[in-house]
Amino acid sequence: MPFNNQKVVIATAGVLTVATAWFLYKRSKATKKALKEVVFVLGGPGSGKGTQCELLIAQNPNIKFFSAGDLLRAERANKSSKQGALINDLISKGEFVPASITVNLLKNAIDSCPEGSKYLIDGFPRNLDNVRVWDEMLSSSCSVKFCLFLDCPENVMMERIIERGKTSGRTDDNREVLKKRFKNYVKDTVPIVRKFGEQEKLKKVEADRPMEVVQREVQGLFKEIEWV
Numbered sequence: 001m002p003f004n005n006q007k008v009v010i011a012t013a014g015v016l017t018v019a020t021a022w023f024l025y026k027r028s029k030a031t032k033k034a035l036k037e038v039v040f041v042l043g044g045p046g047s048g049k050g051t052q053c054e055l056l057i058a059q060n061p062n063i064k065f066f067s068a069g070d071l072l073r074a075e076r077a078n079k080s081s082k083q084g085a086l087i088n089d090l091i092s093k094g095e096f097v098p099a100s101i102t103v104n105l106l107k108n109a110i111d112s113c114p115e116g117s118k119y120l121i122d123g124f125p126r127n128l129d130n131v132r133v134w135d136e137m138l139s140s141s142c143s144v145k146f147c148l149f150l151d152c153p154e155n156v157m158m159e160r161i162i163e164r165g166k167t168s169g170r171t172d173d174n175r176e177v178l179k180k181r182f183k184n185y186v187k188d189t190v191p192i193v194r195k196f197g198e199q200e201k202l203k204k205v206e207a208d209r210p211m212e213v214v215q216r217e218v219q220g221l222f223k224e225i226e227w228v
């Protein structure tokens with residue numbers, strides 16, 4: 001091959017390599033951008049998860065909000081659901097529902113809002129199985145920004161739930177089932193909270209304070225990730 005032709009081939013190959021690398025870089029950036037952002041909210045029964053999420057989304061309707069417990073209760077109430085009886089039995093005993101059921105409900109809920117990019121998820125993941133199935137089904141489309149942990153003493157949570165039970169109509173808002181819910185919270189959910197801590201993805205807020213005070217601190221954390 002004449003010397004000049006060789007130069008042209010080498011230069012063309014160089015340009016093509018750079019262009020391919022640039023294209024792949026841009027595409028990977030675009031894919032990353034398309035990931036949905038997720039914040040999980042954990043805390044014991046009565047720590048104020050639902051209350052704080054409602055206050056946050058009332059001011060920020062661009063945030064999509066799903067409560068795992070609410071999705072399960074809605075599925076339980078769905079007469080055509082084959083899983084309703086099992087969900088009812090487990091919730092009424094203060095036990096966790098199989099992860100495949102809960103994560104499928106969450107995935108359907110998330111998929112039902114194609115426009116959304118920010119998802120606030122209350123009361124999930126409650127145990128290791130929840131984490132495993134979430135990772136299998138949703139980690140390729142969702143990026144977990146952090147887990148908000150509402151830290152509250154058990155006696156305060158107990159008082160709040162007993163009070164809420166007077167009007168909530170929830171089959172699990174009574175002393176007997178609450179004991180089981182607290183036990184499972186300590187055994188299964190607290191280790192998940194620790195796991196987020198080890199991954200430096202935990203934001204803890206003291207929840208034994210007036211709602212508005214807790215909310216102000218919560219708002220601050222969401223400001224940091226530019227959700228509000």
Ligand SMILES: Nc1ncnc2c1ncn2[C@@H]1O[C@H](COP(=O)(O)OP(=O)(O)OP(=O)(O)O)[C@@H](O)[C@H]1O
Nearest residue numbers: 044045046047048049050051052160164209210211
């Ligand atoms: N900071 C607070 N101070 C006083 N009462 C509160 C506070 N936050 C929530 N509550 C009350 O405590 C009860 C439980 O709150 P909430 O339903 O938000 O808890 P939760 O963490 O979602 O509980 P669960 O896990 O059982 O769904 C409610 O009646 C709520 O009004």
Ligand SMILES: O=c1ccn([C@@H]2O[C@H](COP(=O)(O)O)[C@@H](O)[C@H]2O)c(=O)[nH]1
Nearest residue numbers: 068069090091094095096097123124126
């Ligand atoms: O990921 C989850 C979330 C909830 N459950 C079941 O629902 C009840 C009520 O949940 P709340 O968050 O308190 O509304 C909980 O006690 C579990 O039985 C679940 O199994 N998995």
Ligand SMILES: [Mg+2]
Nearest residue numbers: 049050069123
């Ligand atoms: Mg709740």
